[in-house]
Amino acid sequence: MSVIFPKWMNALPTLGAMASVGGLLTVVVGTWYWATPDFFKVGYSPIQPGSGFNHQIHAGKLGMDCRYCHTKIEQSPEANIPNVATCYGCHAPQRVNGSISLATDQKVQFIRDAYDGDKPIEWRRVHKLPDYVRNFPHDVHLSAGVSCYSCHGQIVSMPQVYEAKGLGMGFCLDCHRHPETAIVPKDKVTDLLWVQGELTARAKGEGTVNTQELLGRLWNTPPQQCGACHQ
Ligand code: HEC
Numbered sequence: 001m002s003v004i005f006p007k008w009m010n011a012l013p014t015l016g017a018m019a020s021v022g023g024l025l026t027v028v029v030g031t032w033y034w035a036t037p038d039f040f041k042v043g044y045s046p047i048q049p050g051s052g053f054n055h056q057i058h059a060g061k062l063g064m065d066c067r068y069c070h071t072k073i074e075q076s077p078e079a080n081i082p083n084v085a086t087c088y089g090c091h092a093p094q095r096v097n098g099s100i101s102l103a104t105d106q107k108v109q110f111i112r113d114a115y116d117g118d119k120p121i122e123w124r125r126v127h128k129l130p131d132y133v134r135n136f137p138h139d140v141h142l143s144a145g146v147s148c149y150s151c152h153g154q155i156v157s158m159p160q161v162y163e164a165k166g167l168g169m170g171f172c173l174d175c176h177r178h179p180e181t182a183i184v185p186k187d188k189v190t191d192l193l194w195v196q197g198e199l200t201a202r203a204k205g206e207g208t209v210n211t212q213e214l215l216g217r218l219w220n221t222p223p224q225q226c227g228a229c230h231q
Pocket residue numbers: 048052053055058059064065066067068069070081082123124125126127128148149152155156160161190192
């Protein structure tokens with residue numbers, strides 16, 4: 001054996017082990033820092049109460065604007081979820097004889113029960129940043145021309161909302177360093193199909209928007225210093 005394998009080679013397994021531990025550490029730290037949270041959260045989609053709420057039907061097929069329900073999103077850091085009265089406006093029993101079918105009638109009974117009982121529907125939260133991240137501002141992003149599409153994916157084709165992007169720190173910073181990849185005219189932020197088309201074309205260098213002009217109109221450059229997002 002010793003003739004075939006020179007003595008220095010005995011060190012190889014140790015070196016190999018050290019190298020792979022080092023490599024593993026890099027991977028573990030790198031993953032912890034940039035990717036783990038995303039990896040665990042992408043696809044998260046809790047079961048909602050009753051028959052749930054279908055964005056594909058309401059925002060897609062029926063073409064309702066996001067702001068019909070998420071009414072305060074341009075004025076407030078938080079995105080509000082609509083109350084039962086908003087749903088009841090279309091799903092009250094007397095509205096059934098119009099275009100809404102009997103099958104739909106049964107599916108919306110939970111809305112009427114909540115409305116009659118004066119109770120909220122307990123929608124389950126899909127997107128949630130950890131507490132050590134300071135108040136995330138929806139209003140600032142929307143007025144800067146960042147679309148819901150960039151952070152929540154193609155909501156209008158989701159029968160049940162799921163977390164499309166991990167919303168981890170690397171995700172935030174990638175855009176803060178390169179806002180030109182995502183920025184659109186302010187009046188297009190809730191037109192998710194248009195935005196998807198534009199951003200897909202832009203990635204191929206075929207976008208139609210003058211991004212330099214839009215960036216020039218920003219109040220501030222997107223922050224990268226820790227204090228902007230952490231206490
Ligand atoms: C008819 C009302 C209505 C409209 C229109 C609507 N939504 Fe919603 N949205 C809801 C309700 C109710 C929920 C809570 C239930 C759920 O998560 O599916 C919700 C949840 C969401 C969530 C997940 C919230 C969380 O818990 O993290 C996102 C993201 C969202 N909506 C984005 C949009 C976007 C983008 C549009 C426009 C393309 C839109 N919504 C249009 C009613 C609406």
